[in-house]
Amino acid sequence: xxxxxxxxxxxxxxxxxxxxxxxxxxxxxxxxAQKFYPVAQExxxxxxxxxxxxxxxxxxxxxVRTLLNKPSxxxxx
Amino acid sequence: xxxxxxxxTQGNCFCGLLDLKSACVRHAKKIGCxxxxxxxxxxxxxxxxGSESIFAGVLLxxxxxxxxxxxxxxxxxxxxWSTDEEVARVxxxxxKDLFECxxxxxxWVKLPALAKLRxxxxxxxxxxPLLGSLSLSKAIVHLDFSLSCNDYDDTFSxxxxxAIGLETLExxxxxxxxxxxxxxxxxxxxxxxxxxxxxxxx
Numbered sequence: 613x614x615x616x617x618x619x620x621x622x623x624x625x626x627x628x629x630x631x632x633x634x635x636x637x638x639x640x641x642x643x644x645a646q647k648f649y650p651v652a653q654e655x656x657x658x659x660x661x662x663x664x665x666x667x668x669x670x671x672x673x674x675x676v677r678t679l680l681n682k683p684s685x686x687x688x689x
Numbered sequence: 690x691x692x693x694x695x696x697x698t699q700g701n702c703f704c705g706l707l708d709l710k711s712a713c714v715r716h717a718k719k720i721g722c723x724x725x726x727x728x729x730x731x732x733x734x735x736x737x738x739g740s741e742s743i744f745a746g747v748l749l750x751x752x753x754x755x756x757x758x759x760x761x762x763x764x765x766x767x768x769x770w771s772t773d774e775e776v777a778r779v780x781x782x783x784x785k786d787l788f789e790c791x792x793x794x795x796x797w798v799k800l801p802a803l804a805k806l807r808x809x810x811x812x813x814x815x816x817x818p819l820l821g822s823l824s825l826s827k828a829i830v831h832l833d834f835s836l837s838c839n840d841y842d843d844t845f846s847x848x849x850x851x852a853i854g855l856e857t858l859e860x861x862x863x864x865x866x867x868x869x870x871x872x873x874x875x876x877x878x879x880x881x882x883x884x885x886x887x888x889x890x891x
Contacts, residue, residue, distance in 0.1 A: 680709070686751045686753065687753070687754055688754070689755060
């Protein structure tokens with residue numbers, strides 16, 4: 613029986629799409645293996661949700677920084 | 690690449706904001722927005738402080754495939770997202786607040802976030818620049834407070850092309866708007882509707 617990491621990217625993407633409301637899980641998935649990273653990232657940046665603003669850290673700024681660093685991600689949003 | 694963690698101070702972290710400011714300025718110039726840096730450039734000054742609203746503006750200039758946009762104010766005093774009358778009245782969220790540099794010289798139609806925008810939800814009056822999105826088909830405007838329409842007058846003349854594709858407009862308003870006393874929302878709404886020739890559902 614095939615293991616998760618042996619599945620083709622198309623199937624992994626379909627699985628990741630079921631997790632699109634669970635950003636922390638997708639973020640964890642992205643860190644599991646190199647193969648999962650682009651898959652999880654693609655879904656993660658389709659509709660990113662940021663935590664409520666806090667006084668000491670701007671999550672929007674962090675997202676902007678990521679998007680400026682990786683312009684290809686902006687096409688997913 | 691934008692270096693990170695260069696300006697971190699314990700307990701009040703503004704990691705990399707100076708570098709981020711430079712990247713934002715470069716990006717703004719790239720999309721045709723002249724940015725005033727240094728003395729008098731409050732847009733860039735706000736970036737260095739980590740201003741959420743300024744970064745929201747930068748974000749809108751980074752997302753060419755955006756289809757749904759909802760603009761709300763966050764009440765830092767109550768630590769909650771707010772449709773609160775007082776917050777909206779004191780400081781309605783205006784697009785030009787997000788782009789000091791964009792407001793005077795920028796052609797709003799070129800704002801990447803408007804390129805494919807289909808639905809728009811706003812908890813105050815829609816700014817005229819947002820109506821520059823030709824792909825917009827539905828807008829929901831919450832006007833349950835006394836709006837100072839003067840805030841929007843200065844963008845009238847620069848409105849340019851409007852949302853000619855807009856077919857549906859939802860307006861959750863209070864019954865006060867029907868009062869003969871003339872609520873400040875009424876002239877705004879009149880103008881809004883006359884600028885939407887494709888409107889089919891209100």
